[in-house]
Amino acid sequence: MLRIKPTLLAVAILASAQASASDDDLRINGFMSVGVGMLSTDDIAASGFDTDANFSTDTIVALQISKQINETTSATTQLVSRGTESYDTNAAWAYVTYAIDSDTDVRAGRLRTPFFYYSDFLEVGYAYNWVRPPEEVYSLDALASVNGIDVTHRFNMGSTDGSVQTYFGRLDTSYAVIGEAYELELKNFGGVVLNLNRGNFGTRLSYHRADVYGDLDATGTRALDGLVAFATSVGRGDDFDITGQTTQFVEAAGTWENGDYAVIAEYTALRHGTASMLDANAFLVTGAKRFGTTTVHATYTTRRDLTDGDALQKSLQTNAQVHEQSYILGARYDYDTGTAFKFEVQYQDEKTILGVDGKSGMLYSAAIDLVF
Template sequence: MLTRKTPVLAAILLASSQMTYANDLNINGFMSVGAGVLSNDDVTAAGYDDDVSFNQDTVVALQVSKQINDSTSATTQFVARGNEDYNTENSWAYVTYSFDENTDLRFGRLRSPFFYYSDFLEVGYAYNWIRPPGEVYSRLDTFSSINGVDLTRSFSAGSVDGSVQVYYGRFEDSFTPIEKSYTVELRNFGGAVLSLNQGNWGTRISYHQADLYMPDLVANGTGDALEQLVAGAAFLGLNDEFSPDGDTAQFYEAAITYDNGSSFFIAEWTALEHETELFLNDQAYLVSVAHRLDDATIHLTYSADKDEKQSGNIGLLQNNLRGEESSITLGARFDYDAGTAFKVEAQYIDEELRLGNEGESAMLYSVAIDLVF
């Protein structure tokens, strides 16, 4: 959830607390330090278990941008995450060419614009949660950056301000859908995003698609759940249906927001559809409300996701991968100093189904401090 309206947030993240030099070199950053504990480690929740951990929600990043000339700039962002042993990743590295004040062309390593919060997904200070609801936001973590190009056009029509973004690129990296990691390639990876704002209201809709390849996935009856699924498909003569060799995956997203300065609301819905039967189609959504009282913000969120299996033999095979989960999050945020926020959360998680089996429930208790500098 945003704690400030978008123009103010942009100013906070991109203008305030910057080191600006005479040669137009700008440096800014953000940090989150979090801790959490899960009441039942048979439940999967943000990487936590029943021992207190300080790694899962801890992240530090530094962004450097340089204005080359009136129309061209370069931007890079380095991120180190506690749950990845603080190995540094270059999550952004792109050049921007501005045709005019409303049209930007970027090429390089970009953020994949899947969600409402994608542009500042790791900037904990930008929303009230300690982490965005995993039922909606964690499903595409692996693919959060893309090597490619995008074009963004901003516009105004009467009292409506908006933007259109289109992008195209490619992704190749390791992917861990269940237990084992595989090489995954997303070719012809592209999409479009439309954002509109009028007064206190905002909307966003987006569409994304890519051709999926997993060259090192093989049938193995004693392997992880994914390899066993491929082996079962081969036994039933369904090899083609479960072979991700250029099959298209499509992702849809829509969000609506309201923010009058003291009260905030967001609803976001997503749907993921696969041409291959190896991965299940699913739908997920969240509904969240927040109210600000001076420097404190109280928020409540419900989120859920559900896999959808096919019928017949395909559905019987897919049943071993099915998942269904919901959560309720109650939290508070305290902006006790400039650029600094303290957060506390309690989240009830109900895993109704996990890998086709009846799941369990748990409470996740978390605290965090978020900073921008």
């Protein structure tokens, strides 16, 4: 299997809470990645790396604990320690599942936000070929979990298998913009995801929305505070206010895999109801070829912030605009059961960074990924 699609082993680990009632013992599974990365130059910024070897950014360990309570109900929690957070342990998942029938589940608690094709496996490095998913597309880390409820219904239509997931909840979180932290509340946070698979082909479509509330302060010293202060001074404060504004996110992915070759393409569009945050489009396409226990892969990915409105609004937004693209070439060696070694090189071209011409450089990465 090429692992463009999540591996069966990784799926089994993350789905262990849906075991049958006869498998009612406490289950403990886990995954771990130990990675290192280094930039060729300090002129670019990529995934938190610099020109010194960094062993924290791609290092993570997690345990998933699940218990089948009875024939219809199970409990699941996933405890994660990340190198980027000084290995503090947090609950990425903590939910109860109720099986309405064999095809329909309801979950309530802390859930993974299903933004992307790899969302359910975002931190399980073993489930994909990259050392890390490309940040140009997979850029909503701070919003990766939601507190709420979801319903998933699985179905088939002839030779087509599919599922529909709907969710609704709320999230309070810190969100970084240009390296500065802002406190956000996402209310009425919800969406719908459609998955379809037929033979070697797969399709995923999703839509998400939330009403955003933030701690912007015209008297503050952060960049967005200053932006709101200036907009207010010229009578445009309402355009740049984020309170109660709706943000929408759309994603579409297509996959093809025949056992030796695999391709995936994924597109995302982010649209904000406030001029303080830039709309953005992102896209990736990746292909892989398997040679026994070794898989080689190549990826192109890009992200572009958009400006809109009148001349004043565009002028202010241009100062925060980003347009970048990357080319990734890598290899994966599955040297034993549940273990993989990866190495990749990434050429990052920062065409525009904060409204000015950017630089380019290389990011070198390696990792060992395990599931157990």
